[in-house]
Amino acid sequence: MPEGPSDINNTTVQTETGDEKPAEASKWTVVTAAGAVLFIGVGYTNTFGVFSNYYQTHLLAGDPPEKIILIGSVASSLYFILGAFTGRFADLVGYRVSLILGAALMVVALFTASVSTTFWQLFMSQGLTFGLGLAFVYMPTTTISRQYFGARMHGLANGIIISGGALGGCVLPYCVDLMMAKYGLAKTFRILGYIAIGVLVPSIFFLKPRASQDSRTRRGQVFDVELLKNKRFLWLLAACTIAMIGFLPRYFLISSSAEAKGIGSTYASWLLGLMNGLSIIGRIGIGYLSDRLGKGTALTLSFLLCGIGHVVFWLPAVSLQDENTETAIALFTLFVVFVGVLGSGFISLFPVVVADMFGSENLASKTGLLNTAVGFGTLAGPSAVYAIIGSGLHRKWMAGVLTAGLLMLVGGILLSAMSAPWNKIRRRTGAESV
Template identity: 30%
Template structure:
């Protein structure tokens, strides 16, 4: 291998980013269509808002918790296999949800199918991006997970349109087939290590230093005993209690205000616009201003946005909330994997992210469903919104503690 002209023309790392982008778009986009189905499921099965919200919480718990399994499996067997399996399960879960005869079958089909499917695909797809980049890790990671933002923008309105055209059952079936077919095709672009393509991270020539950058890193057991991991875990856990509440309850909140169904679903699209902007721009900005300090700002920004939701009473105020919330939420999701790779290296990053994301799993399981049951009791979202603000501020304080210079491992880049 004497020439480096091929890598300079096209660095395959960008194909990895494109594949991860597609997987996150289809996986999370399918999951975040749930708000559009909440009212039809309530009406079809006579279930309460808390009972229906639990479907999403179960799926959310699984797709973050299962990273503890899919991350190590991807480190060993490759992200391609795990992501392909995940997208097949997402599609199958949606199709079976469309065939459900009662709310319990929706729990099993959507909760388990989509939950396990995204859990198999997400950490492997995002983890492999970290190995392909070092200098532009924040930007590349932001691009990859901006698929979540675009999925939030396009998939819920698509689902709402399909529901109007063909009913909620056919909508689930069509979305499932689309997600499985395209998701599996894009998953096959994933390659675990840049050395398999004859280059180092960032497209650098494959020399000893580049190879070391691709392979270095501490083990999971070593990582989980560090103060950095404990702090990241605690901050993510606190943030997740509140950050997923809008994805389930913003649409019904808007409907309760008398906003039209089309405009209410559009608010999820606004979150998607903000999320895409946050992942794309804030991820790259974090490379320049410091990824660790940027993480603190993301938590604080989420709290500030939720304050707007607490006082919102019309569509335009809710739209402002949705955009700002989406932007800071998107930045948070983009920066977390890069910060973890900075602290712990890339060798076992899939396994480390898998353990780290169990924190998000518990928050996702409890937050949206608790908000739904709180609404059932007092017919107001005020308490869940205020609680979401509080936990976001707690997350910002913990993240600030993590980023103090004396807490940074020597291997941080």
């Protein structure tokens, strides 16, 4: 479509039809701002492994680990579980309102956690309230790129946005560990609260939905459940939910499983940060590949490679005898490198695949339906695997790791069974493959 003249100071370019196309600077400003929001939201939840170790040895030493882990599980899964509601909320009332509400809840959660001293107080603040806040910001930040980028670059743009959370998960665990050692738990939470304010306020200012897109979505029922009648969507939902049950355990258990095999606590914590850091490459890379190989194909490969990493590297690592520390270090390191680069990118592809298969109108609502089902799997995964592993001196690490890996593989196989016929249909119609 021919473009009319543009002003270098404008953030949009006028087309002959009267629609406005966002300028390049405006596009990437939105991507940066969305990534910054997830740096705080997802990044903070990805640091829970550090908090968990502190709680088990200090503040909540009398509570069992499987109970303490619920704090992190709730914070890390609510933004998926509530997706059907928060996605529709963002579509109906506007992205900006949803972002402001979510940011306020996250900040309140951090300052409330700073005065919490019991499990239930931390569960309500660090777990429930922060998770609610993240739920309200997650859907707008992960779907807004579709308004600025066409289908051809949607995967790359969303991969960069989602990598903001991975960057937070890479940097923040070390910062939190140092701050707790120097300042204590309460002051650490307050510092995190001030950092959140400094990042979220300017980011939300720059996260401006395109006016024409925002107004088109503010109609319809409170809950749009039409997709639940679509067999392809139900198949996608089942595959992603099964895979995501096996997704989160590694983030909570990689450090403790490494320490159980004689690896020092410093290196064990470093493994978590390395895995988060490398997932930045993985999420941007899988987004780029999805724009070329097909969205569903990229998602399938990511599930399968993640499961393979569990079986090939993590499973042998936890099966070693305690005296094989050097071999354990090598296998644990290979695992986090493999899954970080090749098996962590699927998080960025959910909105991309949904938009490609079912259209981009009301994308937050559509992706939210998928995320809600996936969220229950994400919530159940860590506790289920922890229950399999058990506690005490006779932990069944092999059974837990194998369970997580097989779930990822099953999800990938189910998705490949759906993607193959769908790609044939797309090729016949001359459209891009999923």
